[in-house]
Amino acid sequence: MAPLKHLEMENPIIDACFRDFCSSHGILTVEDFLIHDLYELAAFAERQVDADRLKEGITVMLSLVEVKCRPWLNGMELLEDLQRNKQTLSSGDNGTDSLLQGGLREGQVTELVGPSSSGKTQFCMQAAASVAEKQEGSVFYIDTGNSFSARRIAQFICGSSAAAVLRKRVLSRISCHTVYDIYTMFDTLQGLEVALRSQEQMNVNECRLRLLVVDSISSLITPILGGSGSQGRALMVALGYLLKKLAHEHNIAVLVLLKFRGIGCVILLQSSFFLISPSVLKVTNYTVGAGENGKTKPALGETWKSIPHVRLMLSRDNRNNSCTISILKHTSMLSGQTVTRKDNQQCL
Amino acid sequence: MREHEAARDWIRSDETAKQMLSRVLGDRAFLLLPPLHRVPLRAGNVVEITGSSPTAKTQILIQAAIACILPKTWNGVHYGGLEKLVLFLDLDCRFDVMRLSDMLKHRLLEANRIGNGAWWQLEESSGVKNCRGAQDKSKSKSKIVYDEELYVSCMKRFLYLRCYDSLELLSSLKTLHYRIRLQEACGSQVGVLMIDSIGAFHWTDRLSSSLALDKNNRKSLSLTNVVETIVQEMKKLMRVHSLVVIATKATIYEEKYPTNENNRKLSSNNDKAQQPPFREFMPSSWQAFVTHKIFIRKSGDHHQSSGQQSLSAYSLEWLQPQLSSIDRFIVDDVSKLDPFK
Numbered sequence: 001m002a003p004l005k006h007l008e009m010e011n012p013i014i015d016a017c018f019r020d021f022c023s024s025h026g027i028l029t030v031e032d033f034l035i036h037d038l039y040e041l042a043a044f045a046e047r048q049v050d051a052d053r054l055k056e057g058i059t060v061m062l063s064l065v066e067v068k069c070r071p072w073l074n075g076m077e078l079l080e081d082l083q084r085n086k087q088t089l090s091s092g093d094n095g096t097d098s099l100l101q102g103g104l105r106e107g108q109v110t111e112l113v114g115p116s117s118s119g120k121t122q123f124c125m126q127a128a129a130s131v132a133e134k135q136e137g138s139v140f141y142i143d144t145g146n147s148f149s150a151r152r153i154a155q156f157i158c159g160s161s162a163a164a165v166l167r168k169r170v171l172s173r174i175s176c177h178t179v180y181d182i183y184t185m186f187d188t189l190q191g192l193e194v195a196l197r198s199q200e201q202m203n204v205n206e207c208r209l210r211l212l213v214v215d216s217i218s219s220l221i222t223p224i225l226g227g228s229g230s231q232g233r234a235l236m237v238a239l240g241y242l243l244k245k246l247a248h249e250h251n252i253a254v255l256v257l258l259k260f261r262g263i264g265c266v267i268l269l270q271s272s273f274f275l276i277s278p279s280v281l282k283v284t285n286y287t288v289g290a291g292e293n294g295k296t297k298p299a300l301g302e303t304w305k306s307i308p309h310v311r312l313m314l315s316r317d318n319r320n321n322s323c324t325i326s327i328l329k330h331t332s333m334l335s336g337q338t339v340t341r342k343d344n345q346q347c348l
Numbered sequence: 349m350r351e352h353e354a355a356r357d358w359i360r361s362d363e364t365a366k367q368m369l370s371r372v373l374g375d376r377a378f379l380l381l382p383p384l385h386r387v388p389l390r391a392g393n394v395v396e397i398t399g400s401s402p403t404a405k406t407q408i409l410i411q412a413a414i415a416c417i418l419p420k421t422w423n424g425v426h427y428g429g430l431e432k433l434v435l436f437l438d439l440d441c442r443f444d445v446m447r448l449s450d451m452l453k454h455r456l457l458e459a460n461r462i463g464n465g466a467w468w469q470l471e472e473s474s475g476v477k478n479c480r481g482a483q484d485k486s487k488s489k490s491k492i493v494y495d496e497e498l499y500v501s502c503m504k505r506f507l508y509l510r511c512y513d514s515l516e517l518l519s520s521l522k523t524l525h526y527r528i529r530l531q532e533a534c535g536s537q538v539g540v541l542m543i544d545s546i547g548a549f550h551w552t553d554r555l556s557s558s559l560a561l562d563k564n565n566r567k568s569l570s571l572t573n574v575v576e577t578i579v580q581e582m583k584k585l586m587r588v589h590s591l592v593v594i595a596t597k598a599t600i601y602e603e604k605y606p607t608n609e610n611n612r613k614l615s616s617n618n619d620k621a622q623q624p625p626f627r628e629f630m631p632s633s634w635q636a637f638v639t640h641k642i643f644i645r646k647s648g649d650h651h652q653s654s655g656q657q658s659l660s661a662y663s664l665e666w667l668q669p670q671l672s673s674i675d676r677f678i679v680d681d682v683s684k685l686d687p688f689k
Contacts (some may be wrong), residue, residue, distance in 0.1 A: 026566040035577045037568055039584075066523040070510070072435075075503030078445040234555035237548075244441045245512050303403035303661040306545060306598045309442050314488070329402045331444035333661065 003029050011060050018057040021048060027275050033061055049248040082107075085251045089137075089210060091123070092130030092156065096325055100310070104253040106210065108331070109243055109307065113258045114314030119323045120257050121147045123314065124213050127255060129156035132173040137210030139174040140192060142185070144216045148176045173207060182220045182235055194248045212246065212254045219259075233303055240307035247300055256308065258300070306331075379430065379539070379592060383678055384412060387640060388670060391590030394637055396546070396581075399595045399644035403662050404679050405596040407435070409542050410448050411595060414455055416539045417505040421497050427459050431505070432539025433531060434523075435591075438510040439517060440545040440598075445508075446546055452502060456494035505536060512550045514574050514658075521581040541585070543595040549574075550600060550629060576633045583637070595638075601627040641668040647676060 004022060007014045007030075025041060027033050038058060040271060047053035073081070088102030097103045103112055104127065125148075129212050130138045141148060157170050179185045196209060214220075221239070224233040249252045305311075309327035317340075326338035350438060363371070379389045390396065399405050413436065418429025436443070459629030511517040528538055550571070567573050577616040582593060628635065647663040 028566065031569055032566065034515060034522065034660070035569060035573050037577075037580060062522065063441050065403060066526070069516070069523055072507045072509050072527060074508070074524055075445065075448060075506040076500060079449060079503070082445055091536065118358045230551050230554040230558065234551040237551045241441070241512050248510075301600075302400065302598075303551065304601045306440060306442075306548070309444070331442060332447045332450070335402070 012062050013057045017050065018054060021045065021054055030065070034065070038062065038210040051191045071184070078215075085133075086224050087326050089127075089253050090130050090136055092126035093123070093341060095339040095341040096123075099325060099327065099337060100330075101333065104211070104255060105310075106167065106251045106253045107248050108309035109240075109247055109254045109256065110310040111256050111308035112312050112314055113328070115316070116259055116316045120259075120314055121215060122152070124215060124255060124257060124316060125149070127209060128174055128213055129170070130213040131253075133157050133170045135210055136207060137173070138207050139176055139211045140215065141176045141211055141213045142188065142215065143176055144176050144180060144214070144219045146178070147215055148178075150176075151175075156222060179220070182239065185220055185239065186242070189239075189246065192214065193242075193246060193250075196246075198263075200250070209250070209252055210301075212243075212252050214243075214254070214256045217256045217258060217273070218300060221304075225301065231316070233301065236300060237303060240304065244307070299339075353459070375497070379416075382644070384408070384511075384594075386666060386673075386675070387594050387669060389640070391592055392586055395594040395640040395642065396595050396597055396638040397642045397644065398599060399662075400599045400626075400646075403644045403646060404677075405598070405644060406440075406443065406544055407447075407666075407679055409594060409596060409664050410451055411538065412544065413448070413506060414452050414502075417452075417502045418455070419498070419502075422627045423495065425459055427455075429537075430539050433505050433507060433536050435528075435538060435541045436506065436508045436518070437520065437541070437543045439543060439548040440484060441512065442508050443508065443510070445542065448506065449503070452499065453494055456499060460494060476621060507531075514553055515570075517549070518574065518577060519580070521578060522583060524581075525588065528585075532589075538589050540589050541582075541591050541593045543593070545598050546595040546634070547597050547600060547630060572631045572633065575631045579633050597630070599626045600629060639668070643667050 004014060004019050004027070005184075008019075021044075022028070022033075025036065025044065027036060027041075039189050042055055042058055045058065048054055086101075086105060086107040088105050090097050090103040091100070112120050112123060124141075128141060131137050132139050146342075153174065153268050154171060157167055177187055192209075199208070217239075221232070222301055224235055243254050243256070245301055246252055310330045313326050313328050314323060315326070316323045322340050324338050324340045327333060327335050329335050379391075384395065397405050397408060413434045414429075416430045416432055416434050418427040419429065419431040420429060509520055511520055531538070553571040553574050554571075557568065557572070585591070586593070625645070641664045644662050645665075647661050661676055661678045664677065665671075
C-alpha cells in the first residue's frame with residue numbers, strides 16, 4: 001500500500017496540491033484510488049481552482065495503473081505460449097502418462113488424493129526422479145511430513161547400471177525443503193518466486209525448475225481451517241493462488257498431495273501432496289469424511305476444489321497389489337477415466 | 349425568419365418510432381447463445397451461472413464464446429455466429445486454451461460437413477488460398493479440412509486476461525474502456541464479457557475487511573467496497589458498449605439441501621417463496637446487478653449405450669426468469685451434447 005507521495009519523483013504532477021485534494025476524498029494510496037469512482041473525482045476536481053491540473057493528475061494515475069496491468073492476449077497468442085513454454089513432463093509411469101495424455105503439464109496444478117499408504121508419496125518421488133533424470137530439470141520438493149527419502153528416489157533412477165556419477169548428478173537437481181506451517185510455506189514460496197524471477201532475467205535456462213512438489217498440503221492447511229472464520233480459508237486460497245501463479249508465470253508443474261480424512265478419524269487429515277515441479281504443480285487434495293449418506297466430503301472444503309487444474313485419485317487394492325489412478329477433474333479431459341498398475345515398480 | 353426556422357427545426361422530430369425501434373433492435377439485438385438459448389439475451393443483461401465444482405460451468409462459457417466468435421457465414425458455409433469479440437476475465441486462473449481450440453475445430457468441421465452439401469477442400473500455400481469445391485453427393489470420406497484462416501480469425505476474437513487478486517481485477521476493469529476502444533478502432537465490436545468465477549477472491553477480500561484499520565474518511569478495501577466498485581465499473585462499461593455479461597460462480601459452501609430435482613418439485617408446491625438451492629455469499633450490490641440466474645447441479649451418471657464409461661450428467665435450471673423445464677446435458681470428449689431429457 002504505497003502512499004501517493006512516492007510517485008512524485010517520477011511524476012511531478014502528483015504534487016502536494018494533488019495529494020491534498022486526494023486525501024480530502026480519502027485517497028491516500030494507489031489502492032484507494034482503485035476503489036473510487038474516477039468520474040466523480042473528476043467532477044469534484046472541476047470545482048477546484050486548478051481543475052485542469054488535477055484532472056491531468058487523475059489521468060496520469062490511470063495511465064500508471066494501466067502500465068501495471070497485464071496485456072490482453074488473444075486465442076492465438078495463448079496457444080503459442082502453451083506450445084512454446086509449457087511442456088508435458090512424464091510422471092515416471094507409463095500408465096499415468098497415457099491416462100494424462102503425456103503426463104504432468106507445466107503451468108498446471110495437479111492434485112493427488114488418496115487414503116494413507118496408497119502410494120502417493122511413491123508417485124511423487126517417482127515423478128521427481130523422472131523429471132530430474134529425463135527432462136533434466138530441477139525439482140523443488142517441499143516436505144511437510146518427513147516422508148522424503150533420497151534413497152527411494154535413487155532407486156527410481158533408472159537402471160542398476162546407472163553410474164554413481166549420473167545418480168549423483170540427478171539427485172543434486174532435487175532440493176528438499178522441510179516446512180511445518182503455512183507461514184514458512186509462504187516464506188519459502190515467495191523466496192522461490194524472487195529467485196525464479198531473477199533467474200529469468202539473467203536468462204539462465206539450463207536445469208531450470210520444472211517440478212514443484214508439496215507433500216501433504218493438508219497438513220499445512222487443516223490446522224488453520226476451523227470454524228466459520230475467514231482467516232484459514234483466506235490463507236488457503238492465497239496459497240492456492242500463489243501456487244497457480246508460480247505454475248503459470250514460471251512454467252512449472254506443481255504437484256500437491258492431499259490425504260484422506262477417514263470417518264471417525266478426525267486426526268488423519270488428508271494431506272495434499274504438492275509436488276511442485278517448477279513446470280508442473282501437482283496438488284492432491286482428497287478427503288473422505290462422514291458426509292451425508294456416506295458421501296465423501298472434500299478435505300479442505302468446497303473452496304479448495306476450484307484451486308487445482310487436475311485432480312487425481314489414487315486408490316490401492318491390497319489383494320491384487322495394484323493401485324488405480326482415476327481422474328476426478330481435468331481441464332481438458334473427461335473425468336472418470338482410470339488406469340491400474342502393478343506395485344513395486346522400481347523403474348521404467 | 350431565421351428564428352422561425354430554428355424553432356421549427358427544434359420541434360421537428362429526429363426519427364419516427366419505427367426508425368427508433370429498428371435502430372435499437374439493430375444495435376442491441378437479441379442474442380441466442382447455446383446452451384443458454386432458452387432465454388434470449390440482450391445487451392445489458394447480466395447472467396450468473398452458479399454451480400459447485402466441477403459442474404462444467406467453464407465449459408458452458410467456452411461454448412457460448414464459440415457461438416459469439418464465429419461469423420455468420422464464411423465462404424458460403426453457414427456458422428450462425430455473431431462475429432463479435434469475447435472478453436474473458438479469468439479469475440479462477442484455470443482456463444485451458446486447448447479446450448477452446450478443440451471445440452472450435454470440431455464446430456468448424458461439423459459446419460463444413462453439413463453445410464450446403466458441398467465438401468470444400470482448402471489448401472493454404474504461403475498465404476495464397478486455393479478453394480476447390482467438390483460437389484460430392486456420395487458418402488466418400490474425403491478429407492474435410494477446416495478453414496485455417498477462419499480458425500485463426502476466430503481465435504483472434506477471443507481476448508483473455510487473468511487476475512490473481514482483486515486489485516488486479518479492479519485495475520483491469522478501470523482500464524478496460526480504453527482497451528475496448530482500441531479494439532473497436534480495428535473494426536470489431538465487443539459482444540460478451542465473461543468472468544470465470546466471480547467469487548474467487550471472496551475469502552481473501554473478507555479477510556481484508558476484518559483487517560481494515562483506518563476508518564476515518566477512508567474507504568477500506570473490504571469485500572462490499574470491492575464488489576461495489578466492480579459493479580460500478582461494469583455498469584459504466586455497459587452504458588457505453590453494448591455487451592452481455594456472463595459470470596460463473598462456484599459455490600463455496602456445501603449444498604445444504606442434498607436434494608435432487610424430484611424432491612425440490614415436491615417441496616416447492618408447499619413453499620410460497622422459492623429458496624435458492626445454494627447459500628448466497630455475494631454481497632447485495634452484486635445480487636442486484638444480476639438480471640438472469642442459472643443453477644447447475646450434478647444429476648447422476650449417464651450410462652452410454654455403447655458400453656464406454658459412464659459420463660457425468662448435469663442439470664441446468666433457470667432460476668431467474670423461472671422456467672419450469674430443466675435442461676440436462678452431458679459433457680462429451682470433444683463437444684457438448686445437446687440437452688437430452
